[in-house]
Amino acid sequence: MYAAVEPTTGTGVFLLLPSVDGPCLELFLRHLRHELGTGPLGIVLDSSGSHHSSEVSWPANMHPLYLPRYSRELNPAEQVFRHIRKRLSKTVFTPLDALQNALIDELQQFWEHPSALLPLTGYPWWVEALENTISSLS
Numbered sequence: 001m002y003a004a005v006e007p008t009t010g011t012g013v014f015l016l017l018p019s020v021d022g023p024c025l026e027l028f029l030r031h032l033r034h035e036l037g038t039g040p041l042g043i044v045l046d047s048s049g050s051h052h053s054s055e056v057s058w059p060a061n062m063h064p065l066y067l068p069r070y071s072r073e074l075n076p077a078e079q080v081f082r083h084i085r086k087r088l089s090k091t092v093f094t095p096l097d098a099l100q101n102a103l104i105d106e107l108q109q110f111w112e113h114p115s116a117l118l119p120l121t122g123y124p125w126w127v128e129a130l131e132n133t134i135s136s137l138s
Helices: 022-036 076-088 096-112 114-121 124-137
Strands: 002-005 012-015 041-045 062-066
Touching (some): 002 076, 002 114, 012 022, 022 062, 076 096, 076 114
Parallel strands (some): 041 062
């Protein structure tokens, strides 16, 4: 599952794809661009190999911002994954469609109530950095 979260608003974009590799990341980036429009976007990424893949062609006006190695916990989207793992980890899903449906059910709360993502992703230092960046661009 791919996820992008705007930690000051709770806006989340999620996409379930078959693998974590360069081509799937590119599909997600195109989906993200479609969902969020044409304005500039900084995308925070950990140091996963697929995030640095030469197979990825970044959409216009979308910029990768890489976290230091071994610091996934700094990525707000990781908290969404942690939350979902906590809720689903003790369940056996057969068939695989049942897992997909459970993921959709978990994500539904965030689509319907984006503010539910704020306690998970609104790290004070992220919010302050975003607010400072936006005010410096104004």
